[in-house]
Amino acid sequence: MKGSGTALSSxxxxxxAPRLARRLIGATLFVRGVGGVIVETEAYDQTDEASHAFGxxxxxxxxxxxxxxxxxxxxxxxxHWCLNFVCRETGHAAGVLIRALEPTAxxxxxxxxxxxxDPRRLCAGPGRLCEALAVTxxxxxxxxxxxxxxxxxxNVKPLVAVGPRIGISKAASTPWRFGLKGSRYLSxxxxxxxxxx
DNA sequence: GGTATGATTGACT
DNA sequence: GTCAATCATACCA
Numbered sequence: 001m002k003g004s005g006t007a008l009s010s011x012x013x014x015x016x017a018p019r020l021a022r023r024l025i026g027a028t029l030f031v032r033g034v035g036g037v038i039v040e041t042e043a044y045d046q047t048d049e050a051s052h053a054f055g056x057x058x059x060x061x062x063x064x065x066x067x068x069x070x071x072x073x074x075x076x077x078x079x080h081w082c083l084n085f086v087c088r089e090t091g092h093a094a095g096v097l098i099r100a101l102e103p104t105a106x107x108x109x110x111x112x113x114x115x116x117x118d119p120r121r122l123c124a125g126p127g128r129l130c131e132a133l134a135v136t137x138x139x140x141x142x143x144x145x146x147x148x149x150x151x152x153x154x155n156v157k158p159l160v161a162v163g164p165r166i167g168i169s170k171a172a173s174t175p176w177r178f179g180l181k182g183s184r185y186l187s188x189x190x191x192x193x194x195x196x197x
Numbered sequence: 198g199g200t201a202t203g204a205t206t207g208a209c210t
Numbered sequence: 211g212t213c214a215a216t217c218a219t220a221c222c223a
Contacts, residue, residue, distance in 0.1 A: 042204070050204070052219095060219060077205050078217030084204085097204055127205050167204055187205095 005152030010145060012153070013068035013087045017043035017094035020087045021178045022162075024096060026154035031133040032147075034106030036123060039180040040099040040187055042165045044084070046092035049170035053093035063141045064093040071149070073130075073140040080127025083135050085144060099126050099166075099177075101133075102185040109134075125187040161190040 005028055013020065021043040029035045044051035052061040052074065063072045064086055072084040072095050084095040101123035103110055110122045110132040123129040130136070144151060159181035164173055166188060179186050 044204070052204075058220070074204085075218055077203055077215080078219095079215070080205050082204065099204085125205070165204070169203090 005154050008069075008145060008151045008153060010067075010069040010143075013085065013144070014089065015087060016089040017045045017087055017096055018176050018178075019089075020085065021096045021176065022160055023153070024085070024098070025160050025178050025180050026156070026158035028104070028150075028152040028154075029098065029101060029133075030105060030150040031135055031139075033150075034109050034133055035150075036101040036104040036185075037180070038098060038100075039102050039183040039185045041178050042097040042099055043094070043176040043178075044097060045094045048174065048176075050165065050168040050172075050174070051093075051095075053095070057093070061093065064095050066141065069144050071135075071139050071142050071144055073135060073137050075137065076127060081130035081135055081137060082126040083130055083133075083139075097126055098129060100124050100179075100183075100185055100187045101129055102180075102183060103132070120184055124185055128187075163190045 021041040024038050024041050027038045029038055046053040053064045057065045068086050068088040070086045072086050073081055076082045083098045086095050103119050103122045111117050114132050123132050161179040161181045162175050163177045165177045179190055
């Protein structure tokens with residue numbers, strides 16, 4: 001299998017969502033051998049109004065309340081799939097949305113699935129990434145340390161950009177979006193930090 | 198039973 | 211920049 005780094009164990013998901021989201025930048029994700037370097041993530045937490053776990057467990061969010069280290073896959077806008085990693089620090093439900101990858105393996109299959117050749121747009125967004133990696137609701141609740149998933153942590157600590165999350169109306173200013181600094185594979189650029197005056 | 202909403206994307210002005 | 215697609219989910223009657 002292509003990709004360098006240390007394979008994740010279930011203990012690696014026992015931390016807060018923002019911490020895991022930051023740590024996953026530079027990690028490598030494969031689904032049935034197709035994937036690349038994670039360059040963008042977002043953290044969601046039960047105490048956070050923007051989270052599907054806010055307000056308690058529902059049929060959809062049940063996986064977020066289950067064991068850490070599993071995939072939470074949900075349908076977005078009735079059209080797209082979105083992939084999250086379930087994590088846990090304290091008792092409450094939390095997860096990390098995988099928003100963008102730099103494709104490195106299985107380019108031909110991604111191009112066929114996306115009907116698009118530009119590698120910069122292949123996995124630049126949560127719905128695009130799931131289409132390229134063929135992630136569907138059938139993977140909801142599946143453990144991340146088993147097939148079809150393979151996740152490797154980076155050997156070197158990358159420079160990480162931080163900013164507000166995308167596409168939410170509640171808790172819109174919480175800076176829980178993380179990205180690989182300078183990456184050309186982000187779903188959107190990070191806002192330039194404003195200078196105090 | 199009905200209805201409003203959305204952790205998005207692609208097409209279009 | 212604006213807007214529609216498209217439907218599971220959540221919530222209310």
